[in-house]
Amino acid sequence: MAGVTxxxxxxxxxLVAPFVLVFAVFGVFPLLYTAWMSVRRWHLIDxxxxxxxxxxxxxxxxxxxxxxxxxxxxxxxxxxxxxxxxLSLWLAVLxxxxxxxxxxxxxxxxxxxxxxxxxxxxxxxxxxxxxxGVVNWLLKLVGAGPVxxxxxxxxxxLGVAAMVVWRWTGYNALLCLAAMQTVPRELVEAAQLxxxxxxxxxxxxxxxxxxxxxSFTLLMSVVGGLQVxxxxxxxxxAGLSGTGGNDRQFQTVVMYLYExxxxxxxxxxxxxxxxxxxxxxxxxxxxxxFVFRRPRxxxxx
Amino acid sequence: xxxxxxTGLITALWTVLAIVLAGCADTGGGRxxxxxxxxxEFGYEPLFTxxxxxxxxxxxxxxxxxxxxxxxxxxxxxxxxxxxxxVVAVEEQYLPRMRQVKDKFVDLATYGAGDLxxxxxxxxxxxxxxxxxxxxLGTDMGGLxxxxxxxxxxxxxxxxxxxxxxxxxxxxxxxxxxxDRFAERSPGAKFVDSAGTIxxxxxxxxxxxxxxxxxxxxxxxxxxxxxxxxxVAAGLATRKRTAGVTTFTQPWNVAINQGAFATITxxxxxxxxxxxxxxxxxxxxxxxxxxxEGGGNWGGSFLTVxxxxxxxxxxxxxxxxxxxPEQQKALFLHDAILPSEPAVYHDPAVLGHTDPYxxxxxxxxxxxxxxxxxxxxxxxxRDADVRPKFGLALGRVEDGTQSVDAAxxxxxxxxxxxxxxxx
Amino acid sequence: xxxxxxxxxxxxxxxxxxxxxAIASPVPxxxxxxHLMANLTRMFDTVDFWAALRNxxxxxxxxxxxxxxxxxxxxxxxxxxxxxxxxxxxxxVVGSMLIPNQLGIIPMYLLVGALGWQDTLVAVIVPGMVxxxxxxxxxxxxxxxxxxxxxxxxxxxxxSPLRIYRHVxxxxxxxxxxxxxxxxxxxxxNDFFWPLVVLDSNDTPTVQVALSRLAGGYFTDFSLLLxxxxxxxxPVVALFLLLAGxxxxxxxxxxxxx
Numbered sequence: 001m002a003g004v005t006x007x008x009x010x011x012x013x014x015l016v017a018p019f020v021l022v023f024a025v026f027g028v029f030p031l032l033y034t035a036w037m038s039v040r041r042w043h044l045i046d047x048x049x050x051x052x053x054x055x056x057x058x059x060x061x062x063x064x065x066x067x068x069x070x071x072x073x074x075x076x077x078x079x080x081x082x083x084x085x086x087l088s089l090w091l092a093v094l095x096x097x098x099x100x101x102x103x104x105x106x107x108x109x110x111x112x113x114x115x116x117x118x119x120x121x122x123x124x125x126x127x128x129x130x131x132x133g134v135v136n137w138l139l140k141l142v143g144a145g146p147v148x149x150x151x152x153x154x155x156x157x158l159g160v161a162a163m164v165v166w167r168w169t170g171y172n173a174l175l176c177l178a179a180m181q182t183v184p185r186e187l188v189e190a191a192q193l194x195x196x197x198x199x200x201x202x203x204x205x206x207x208x209x210x211x212x213x214x215s216f217t218l219l220m221s222v223v224g225g226l227q228v229x230x231x232x233x234x235x236x237x238a239g240l241s242g243t244g245g246n247d248r249q250f251q252t253v254v255m256y257l258y259e260x261x262x263x264x265x266x267x268x269x270x271x272x273x274x275x276x277x278x279x280x281x282x283x284x285x286x287x288x289x290f291v292f293r294r295p296r297x298x299x300x301x
Numbered sequence: 302x303x304x305x306x307x308t309g310l311i312t313a314l315w316t317v318l319a320i321v322l323a324g325c326a327d328t329g330g331g332r333x334x335x336x337x338x339x340x341x342e343f344g345y346e347p348l349f350t351x352x353x354x355x356x357x358x359x360x361x362x363x364x365x366x367x368x369x370x371x372x373x374x375x376x377x378x379x380x381x382x383x384x385x386x387x388v389v390a391v392e393e394q395y396l397p398r399m400r401q402v403k404d405k406f407v408d409l410a411t412y413g414a415g416d417l418x419x420x421x422x423x424x425x426x427x428x429x430x431x432x433x434x435x436x437x438l439g440t441d442m443g444g445l446x447x448x449x450x451x452x453x454x455x456x457x458x459x460x461x462x463x464x465x466x467x468x469x470x471x472x473x474x475x476x477x478x479x480x481d482r483f484a485e486r487s488p489g490a491k492f493v494d495s496a497g498t499i500x501x502x503x504x505x506x507x508x509x510x511x512x513x514x515x516x517x518x519x520x521x522x523x524x525x526x527x528x529x530x531x532x533v534a535a536g537l538a539t540r541k542r543t544a545g546v547t548t549f550t551q552p553w554n555v556a557i558n559q560g561a562f563a564t565i566t567x568x569x570x571x572x573x574x575x576x577x578x579x580x581x582x583x584x585x586x587x588x589x590x591x592x593x594e595g596g597g598n599w600g601g602s603f604l605t606v607x608x609x610x611x612x613x614x615x616x617x618x619x620x621x622x623x624x625x626p627e628q629q630k631a632l633f634l635h636d637a638i639l640p641s642e643p644a645v646y647h648d649p650a651v652l653g654h655t656d657p658y659x660x661x662x663x664x665x666x667x668x669x670x671x672x673x674x675x676x677x678x679x680x681x682x683r684d685a686d687v688r689p690k691f692g693l694a695l696g697r698v699e700d701g702t703q704s705v706d707a708a709x710x711x712x713x714x715x716x717x718x719x720x721x722x723x724x
Numbered sequence: 725x726x727x728x729x730x731x732x733x734x735x736x737x738x739x740x741x742x743x744x745x746a747i748a749s750p751v752p753x754x755x756x757x758x759h760l761m762a763n764l765t766r767m768f769d770t771v772d773f774w775a776a777l778r779n780x781x782x783x784x785x786x787x788x789x790x791x792x793x794x795x796x797x798x799x800x801x802x803x804x805x806x807x808x809x810x811x812x813x814x815x816x817v818v819g820s821m822l823i824p825n826q827l828g829i830i831p832m833y834l835l836v837g838a839l840g841w842q843d844t845l846v847a848v849i850v851p852g853m854v855x856x857x858x859x860x861x862x863x864x865x866x867x868x869x870x871x872x873x874x875x876x877x878x879x880x881x882x883x884s885p886l887r888i889y890r891h892v893x894x895x896x897x898x899x900x901x902x903x904x905x906x907x908x909x910x911x912x913x914n915d916f917f918w919p920l921v922v923l924d925s926n927d928t929p930t931v932q933v934a935l936s937r938l939a940g941g942y943f944t945d946f947s948l949l950l951x952x953x954x955x956x957x958x959p960v961v962a963l964f965l966l967l968a969g970x971x972x973x974x975x976x977x978x979x980x981x982x
Contacts, residue, residue: 011885012805019798019854020813026851027820029835030828037830041723044830045379045402049723059722107968108726114964115733116914118932119953123732126739126946130545131552131561134735151700170729223822230916237550240369243689246696247703262376264686265398266722267830274828281822364927367937374924381837384924551946 031278034271042268044261056272066273068248069256072153076232076252077225080161084221085214087169092176093202106177109170120163121234128159128235150237156250163231168224172217179213180206219288223281229254253277332360333612335619338386339363340371342573343440343602344636348628352619359615368392378607379405385607387616388623391437392602393428397684399605400431407606409435412617420626424677425641429603437603438624441632442641443568444668444675445502445597446589448575450490451660453563457487463590463662470593473503473533480542483563491544491562496534496695498548502566503530505678506597511688511716512681519720521687522713531691531712535705538698545699554578566592568599569639569668576658589662596674601641639668646672683720690715733957740951763951767938770948773955776934780913781959783845783930787852788908792901794853799862800893804875805885814863820856829921836922843924852912858904865900866893899970906967913960931956 038056041049060066095105112120127134128149136146149155183206191201207214232252236242243259244251251259253273261270339345349361364386366374372395378385379402391399399406414435418426421439429437447470451461459482460466470476476499480492493499504510504527511521521527537543544562546553556562557578565571567589575587604620606613622628629640633651640646646669654665681687694712697703703711735754742757767773801807802814832851833842841847870893878888894901916932923933938952 012801012807015797015801015805015885015889016807016813019794019859022794022850022854023817023820023856025835026832027823027828027854027856028816030831031820031823033831033834034828043402043723045376045405103969105726107965108729110968111733111961111964112729114910114960115957116916116932116953116960118914118916118935119736119957120732122949122953123736126551126950127732127735129552132555148700151702166728166732237547237552239550243693246693246700261830264719265376265401269722270830278823282819285819285822370937373920377833377842377921381834381842383837383840384842554946 034274037268037271038275040268042266042271044265044267052268056269057276059269060272060276065248065251066253066256066276069244069251069253072157072232072244072248072250073226073228073252075153076157076160076164076228076250077222079157080164080225080228081218081221083161083165084169084172085218087165088172088176088217089207089214091169091173092180095173095177096180106174109173111170112167113171115167117163117167117230118234120167121231124159124163124166124231125235125237128162150235150245150250153249156232156235156245160228160232160235160250163235164225164228168221172221175213175217176210179210183209215288219285222284222288226277226281226284227254228252229258233258332358333615334360334362335388335612335616336362336364336386337388337619337623338371338375339365339390339602340368340392341365342636342638343390344632344638345623347635348623348631352622356618359619361619375607378609383609385609387606387610387612388620389605389607390440390602391605393443393600395685396428396436396603397680397682399436400680401682403431403434403436405608406434406436407608407610407613407617409438409606409617409620412614412621414438414617414621417621420624420642420644422641422643422672422675424598424675425601427677428601428680437605438620439641440602440604440624440629441570441638442672443570443598443600444639444671445505445592445599446567446569446664446667446671447564447592448567448571448587448589448659449564450560450562450586451588452586453487453490453560454483457483457563459483459486461588463588466588467590473499473529473593476593477533477536477542480537481540484540484542487563490560492542492564493537494544494546494553494556494562494565495548496538496543496545496699497692498566499537500530500534500691500695501599502592502597503533503594505599506594507678508676509679511684512679514679517681519681519683519687519716521691521716527691528709531695531709532705534695535698535708538695539705543699547696549574558583560586566599568601569664570600572656572659572664579658584658585660587658588660589656589664589667591667592671596671598672598675598678641672643673686719687716690719733961736950736957737954739947740954742947759947760951763947764955766948767951767955771929771934771937771952773931773934773952776929776931776956777959779845779928780931783848783852784909784912786849787912788905790849790853791855791858791908792905795855795858795862795904796866796894796897796901797889798859799864800866800870800889801885802859802863803866804870804872817856817859821860829918832918833921842922843928845923845928847922848912848915848919848930851918852908852915855908858908861904862897862900865897869896869900902967903970906963906970910960910964 039051039053041052041055043049091109095102095109098105128136130136130146130148130150133149135149139146147155149159187205187209188201191205196204229252232244232250233240233242233255235250236244240258241263243263244255254277257270257273257277260266260273337345337349343365346363349363352361353359371390372392375385375389375391410433417438420426421429422442425439425442429435429439449466454461454466459469459479469479483492507524507526508514509520509524510527511519511524513520538545544556546556546561555578557565557575558580565575567575572589576583579586604624606616606620610616626640626642626645629638629642629645630648630650632638633640633645633654637654637656640651645651646665651665652663652669654663655661656664690712694703694708697708697711698705738754738756740763741760743759743762802810802817836842836847841850874892875888878892879885883891914932915930916936919930919933920936923930929937935949935952935956938949
């Protein structure tokens with residue numbers, strides 16, 4: 001018996017070991033190392049200059065640029081996530097009703113997600129160009145003045161959010177669609193027989209049932225939104241050396257991290273920004289789990 | 302069947318990995334290999350052949366990439382302590398940063414670079430120093446001139462002859478006044494590409510800018526030159542004389558192509574950019590004249606030897622040879638790369654050089670004259686931390702989102718704030 | 725909606741068929757022009773695009789195969805096998821899904837440097853071989869598709885977990901594995917930040933690194949850049965269209981399982 005157990009153990013360990021090994025080295029180690037760097041003065045090129053305690057964190061909490069970046073990130077995230085959720089649900093409903101060629105429509109919806117973020121950013125930055133952009137050209141056609149998209153927070157938020165929405169709406173719609181298809185038809189039909197409108201059926205029957213998926217999509221888009229980098233960075237005309245406009249008006253947290261680490265070579269401080277961002281993500285994950293799991297566990301198996 | 306397929310996949314995976322790993326192994330040869338990393342167009346390839354002929358024991362390998370990736374690769378290599386080429390070009394803009402980590406480079410003085418000092422214009426030599434350390438040997442330079450559109454000037458009723466044009470702007474105030482005259486007659490085009498290029502030119506004409514030469518203390522807020530440069534440039538921006546396009550970006554290319562602005566401060570290397578953006582159709586539209594208030598320099602590079610290399614002495618020899626007067630002259634004759642050594646740029650071949658694209662302007666003479674007037678321009682150790690703050694401030698004025706005074710105050714505040722923290 | 729979804733791609737292609745000055749025309753060009761070949765020639769002159777394609781295929785190929793193998797193996801173990809610390813480990817894996825990608829970039833960079841991997845494709849391959857998301861997904865799939873009784877029975881018969889994996893689990897997971905491989909392939913192909921930091925744009929470019937090179941420099945030629953973007957995206961889009969049905973199915977299956 002003991003022999004069997006140990007053989008089983010060996011087999012199981014053999015199966016997880018490759019993953020765990022690589023994961024430990026390239027997933028966990030950098031995380032812990034970043035934590036260590038964040039309590040030291042660390043120059044990107046010169047390396048470690050010794051322990052500084054919580055000095056980097058004290059600096060971060062008093063750093064207006066960090067709060068500014070955080071504010072920008074949250075604003076972009078809220079706009080992008082809200083639009084994305086509404087559009088994805090709407091698209092999912094349309095796809096759910098489509099009787100013919102659903103696979104084709106699904107493919108078209110997913111296509112933007114295949115395009116690299118870099119390409120998306122370059123294309124959109126061009127579309128939102130001040131002097132020769134397609135968007136401003138369209139605005140001119142309807143009689144509105146050209147907008148200097150990069151110059152103001154609100155317009156830059158819209159531009160960046162547009163990229164995120166474009167890239168992820170189809171993906172999220174498919175997730176919602178899949179969930180919708182698990183909703184028992186009888187429930188929907190029963191509600192319709194009771195004279196409920198389509199909207200009413202969607203709100204009272206479908207939405208509660210697909211809540212776990214919506215919650216997961218929300219979580220993923222918020223976590224993705226907190227980490228948004230490529231889109232806003234390349235939205236800046238100065239590219240990788242840009243700081244999110246002339247007044248940091250659309251600099252996100254990861255852009256700030258990049259500026260500190262690779263622009264100013266202050267790796268210790270960049271690590272501090274990193275860890276703070278991780279804590280924010282984790283906090284959101286916990287809150288999300290708390291808010292969305294409870295009703296579900298109360299309602300069902 | 303299925304089993305074999307899975308196992309096959311795993312085997313294939315490790316085989317490929319092994320091949321990839323093996324591919325990275327060093328390939329040895331009898332000769333010492335020296336890798337020379339440059340960006341853009343240094344035109345070194347024919348010289349490599351010549352050097353190998355003179356030194357049969359050396360094998361030179363050129364590694365050319367673009368401006369951004371070149372410097373990023375260098376920084377990566379310095380940070381991880383390996384992977385840098387033996388000889389690496391560093392552009393002026395990155396020098397202040399490299400001075401901060403001068404220990405990562407070979408002090409070329411240890412191989413006798415100090416004796417080479419008289420070769421270069423004094424300001425160029427001093428740029429390559431980090432305190433007493435000789436960090437790099439000068440290659441090209443960016444003597445400042447002013448490029449202007451003859452067709453736009455004619456349309457605005459301004460003179461087009463380059464000497465007459467020079468008389469319009471003996472000073473930057475004269476330049477600003479010309480901008481106003483131009484705007485009255487020519488509402489379609491702007492006078493200058495951006496406030497930033499004018500600002501950079503004026504700042505680079507001074508001996509000190511953000512930091513005091515004496516003790517490296519921050520003087521950006523009190524140095525009258527900085528404030529003046531800021532006011533001149535911001536004044537142009539508030540009066541809408543600038544096209545508001547950031548240098549080297551796509552909108553900037555387009556603006557050149559479309560003739561959206563009439564003048565641009567023109568270091569020697571800018572000529573190639575204008576040609577590229579303007580295209581063949583733009584031949585003869587542009588001309589070159591002198592810049593207000595004497596000469597100046599913007600850009601130009603240096604050859605450095607990272608300390609991590611295996612053959613620093615051989616690398617130094619290569620760098621010394623590539624920057625020697627004979628080679629600088631050859632590069633000029635071949636690729637019109639502006640030398641930074643007075644003996645070379647005063648050579649009749651250089652002085653007599655004209656450029657057909659720029660209405661046959663005597664660019665050799667103009668840039669040589671400009672370089673002769675350059676005074677050494679002290680860059681503080683933290684220059685790279687502070688400099689962008691002022692550029693962004695000008696951008697805010699150009700965007701119309703801030704007043705000149707508010708932008709200035711914010712720039713100074715941000716500069717002071719960033720200096721509070723180690724850089 | 726379809727129009728919005730396709731327009732940016734279409735527009736990028738259109739720009740790739742014009743020369744750089746067309747971008748500046750007062751009315752944006754909305755129809756293809758005749759400069760595609762010229763742009764392609766220039767692109768191949770500027771960067772070694774074949775090498776970049778080859779490298780990208782190599783990296784994305786190895787990464788996707790390895791990722792699928794490692795995550796199906798680990799997913800199986802997490803789902804149906806018992807070993808010490810299993811649940812704690814799994815919580816750590818799920819938690820790590822919340823970590824921003826850029827978080828560990830500097831330690832990763834030092835690590836890769838210490839291993840002597842920088843400028844080599846290994847530096848992008850090995851870290852890409854694991855993904856918490858894949859393991860999480862495969863664990864769910866295993867739990868749904870394979871009955872614990874079957875595995876227990878096989879173990880009582882003296883089958884080692886490795887054999888069960890080979891003969892029972894992997895064959896069952898194959899459809900999911902294909903989808904996972906595709907999505908991993910696409911993600912790896914599109915990865916930008918890490919390759920840019922760790923690879924050399926001359927010696928070991930991937931497509932994304934080569935693209936950054938088209939964008940870098942003193943001067944940006946946009947039609948050239950968008951030619952690169954179009955050419956760099958084309959292989960993935962083609963692959964995607966080939967397998968679209970399966971991916972669409974698989975992506976939505978992921979949602980059901982959650």
